[in-house]
Amino acid sequence: MRNRRHLRPAVSLLLTGLSTLLTLSLVVLVIRSRAQTGPKNNPPAALAYKLTPGPYAVDTFDQTLYDARRKKDLGVRILAPKSGGHFPVIIFSHGAGGSGKNYFSLTQHWASHGYVVIQPTHNDSIALRREKGEPLPSGPGELIQEYRFNYEDWINRVADIRLVMDSLADFEKQIPQLKDKIDQKRIGVGGHSYGAFTTQMIGGVRVSIPDRPQAQNFGDERPRALLLLSPQGKSENGLTESSWQNVNRPMMSMTGSKDGLGPLPNWRKDPFTYSPPPDKYFVFIDGATHMSFTGALAEPAGAQGPRAQLFARMTQGTDQKAIFDYVKIASLAFWDTYLKDEAKARVYLKSNSLVDYSNRGLQLERK
DSSP states (O other): OHHHHHHHHHHHHHHHHHHHHHHHHHHHHHHHHHHTSOOOSOOOGGGSTTOSOOSOOEEEEEEEEEETTTTEEEEEEEEEESSOOOEEEEEEEOOTTOOTTSOHHHHHHHHHTTOEEEEEOOTTOHHHHHHHTOOOOSSHHHHHHHHHTOHHHHHHHHHHHHHHHHTHHHHHHHOGGGTTTEEEEEEEEEEETHHHHHHHHHTTOEEOOTTSOSSEEOOOSOOSEEEEESOOOTTSTTOOTTTTTTOOSOEEEEEEEEOOSSSOGGGGGHHHHHSOSSSEEEEEEEEEETTGGGSGGGSOGGGSOHHHHHHHHHTTTSOHHHHHHHHHHHHHHHHHHHHSOOHHHHHHHHSSHHHHHTTSOEEEEEO
């Protein structure tokens, strides 16, 4: 009994220490969590460039193009303002395994602000492969490996984007609601993940492909601006430090602190780092994952599919809706600057308004 009495003060002291340590740990966790939750203290709406839906109601059309040279059909989804006007075009390339029907929250936002958005479904689409009865990858890792060294698929994706640009006049003839709406001289191309690589290729990066002359260029001069969401850096997909040296058109790259599919997020900064000025932008969002840019994680939990719910559990402590708001704001300001020549958008991109709106939840670099 004497030994137990002597132990009680020590045990009490130990428990007190553990309690203090636990309290401090919880405080640190709360601070970290709050640091990633997005806008706080209701920042002025004026700091958020066109975050609310735009003035145009949006029509959606599904169309199939035929490429006689490759003997293949290409399905596309088109979002366009219902009312009249002559609108710039954004062609958006999906990530590995996705489809032209994904990213609706983002592409609809652009269309509501006066853009014709065209989303092709590439051959790697899981939905398309399932529809065709083709074998499917066992998981994301196998899917990524499928395209990482599939040079022909890289080239076919670029050919898909070219086919869409070649077909703009045909869309106006085939779809009455699009008559006189498409401005073929103002074209932007964007993409997420594998689609960001497709965008880089159409934008003129030089890639090394075995059994071909070094530094192949598959670029097309028609796009005026390029948007890269979760792009690839050097030492991947045939990219080197010199790959971007001739990418002279405006380009915005985005990634985040949790964008961990592949190498570290800093690797995704390479397109910005190695491309020449001017008109280059890099957006780094604290708490953004690889899937934050799709818009799926910003939806209410009940509306998310099983895979999105898995990613949501991995991103606890972050405000994914706020993060996706930053994506919408930055991307639209970029498109408005370089496809519509809007002075207010240009001033916004050159200011710190988005950084202030995020309460320092993102970094915006320019050159």
